[in-house]
Amino acid sequence: MNSPLPEAAILLAEAKKLYSQKELASLLNKVPRTIARWESGECPVDPNALLVLRNILSKAPAPADHDFTFIDLFAGIGGIRKGFEAQGGKCVWTSEWDSYSQKTYKANYPNDDHDIHGDITLIDDPVNQVPDHDVLLAGFPCQPFSIAGVSKRNSLGLSHGFDCSTQGTLFFDVERIILAKQPKAFLLENVKNLVNHDKGRTFSVIKQVLEERLGYNITYKVIDGKHFVPQHRERILIVGFRKDIGFKDAIGDNWKNLNLPSLDDGPKLSSILHPEDGTEIDVDDGRCIDKNGKVQKKYILTDKLWAYLQAYADKHKAAGNGFGFGLVTPDKTARTLSARYYKDGSEILIFRGKGKNPRRLTPRECARLMGFGDDFKIPVSDTRAYKQFGNSVVVPLVAHVAGFMKPFIMEMKKLEADNIHPRLF
Known part of the structure; x- marks a missing residue:
């Protein structure tokens, strides 16, 4: 004993x-x-x-209910936040300008001890207006980076270089906050074409700013959400850690070998579709399914719309183009859900049987397709919901990347607490 x-x-x-x-x-x-x-x-x-x-x-105060803190920029409906919360993070500040996205965000995070800040461009004193945090998260919109005309601006005595190349873009606001607050790490998310935009110049500027001006070791990867959800959705994820804390080689090696679930074994659409057999518990009070568990008729394409989409596809097929609708069966994987899905749903149409008109996904199915659980509230109209989910992120993918980042973040916090300064990388 x-x-x-x-x-x-x-x-x-x-x-x-x-x-x-x-x-x-x-x-x-x-x-x-x-x-x-x-x-x-x-x-x-x-x-x-x-x-x-x-x-x-x-x-002594009660132990913290979180392992690290983060801020949520261009927050949308909180998809990136949800992924980092799954790894023990706590959101201490949020910025999102769209009022409808704010409504969804507030409905799902009602206990925040901070308000949602609107227009990030109006933050003129980030040192005092933004709280200290361990990690900065930003799914920033990609606006064109104009890096032409620097010599002309120089001749006029105007700013150039880093400031000129990012001023006027929303990335500039991410840059300002990182420069002011110096978080231990960040995660930036964007469309995969960011790498090739403007013949690679845009991404070159972003890398230069993050590494040389702001002082971070960065690594990046284009990852398909299909590893986690039944949707082909490729996005670039840029991970950065402050140079003065080190870890460059370890982070780079681990990131290169980031262990992702097999694409071949990924989930299929059947995993997110309403079963329509009466067994599903309706979490949306009749919005998506009727009392018999069937998908509401409003989501089934009308004869007129279905005829139009078929004719449109035939026209472009005859011209040798690849445009057309995406008709999928439950055993397949969907195309990328976009913010324009509310228009006609053409990129993801669910096959309902021969001779029957297909249907679009319901808002609840879109939530599931992005990896949100059925406890996620949808307080906006269908049109707004489709836009919001189409602009969001694959939550389990973000959670996976947050899991990769967390050990380094926690080690940084320990080094900081012990006042240990590793060599510069």
Whole structure:
């Protein structure tokens, strides 16, 4: 039978959850080496220190309910946030300008202790207006980067270089906040074509700003959401860690070998479709399925629309173009869900049997297609919901990347708490 731990060992273990070795040494008026000797059992804790330790722990705040903090820029409906929350992160600041997206965001994150900031371009003092955070998240819109005309601006005495090449784009606002707050890490998400936009110049500017002006080691990868959901959706994910904290080689090697679920074994559409057999519990109060569990008729294409889409596809096929609708069966994978899905649903039409008109996905099915659970609330119209899900991210993919980042983030927090500065990379 094991002997119970002595009180000193128990108190030191509790203190270790709340304080770094250096912090505890300062509180007890000792040197860190003494704390280390106590923890290893090399020498006993002296009675006076034990008394102080009891007092400290009796007044200590409750342990944090999170492992790290982040801010959510261009937040949309909170898809990136949801992925990082799954890994123990806490959102401490949000920015999203669209009022309808704000409505969905608030409905799903009602307990936030911060308001949603609207237009990010109106943040003129990020040092004081944005709270400190460990990780910055941003699914920033990709606007054209104009890097022409620098010599002309120089001759006129106007700003150029980094400022000129990013000013006027929303990436500039991400840049300003990173420069002001110096988070330990960031994740930026965008369409895969960002890499090739303007013959690669746009991405070249982004890399230069992140690495040279802001001081981060970055790595990036285009990943298909199909690894996690039944949808072909390729997006670029740019991960950055502050250079002064190091880890460059370890991060790069691990990122190259990022372990993703097999594409061949990925989920099929049947996993997100309403079963229509009466077994589904209606989470949307009759919005998507009727009392018999069948998809509401409003989602089935009318004869007129179905005839139009077929004629349109035939016309472009005859001209040698690839335009047309995407008719899929439950055992297949869908095309990319876009923000224009509300118009006719043509990129993802569900086959309902020979001789029957296909149907579009319901908003709930779109939520599932992006990896949102059925507890996710949809407080806006179908049109707005389709736009919001089409502009969102594949949540389990983001959670997977957050899982890759977390060990490095936590190690950075530990190094920071212990005031250890690794060599520069």
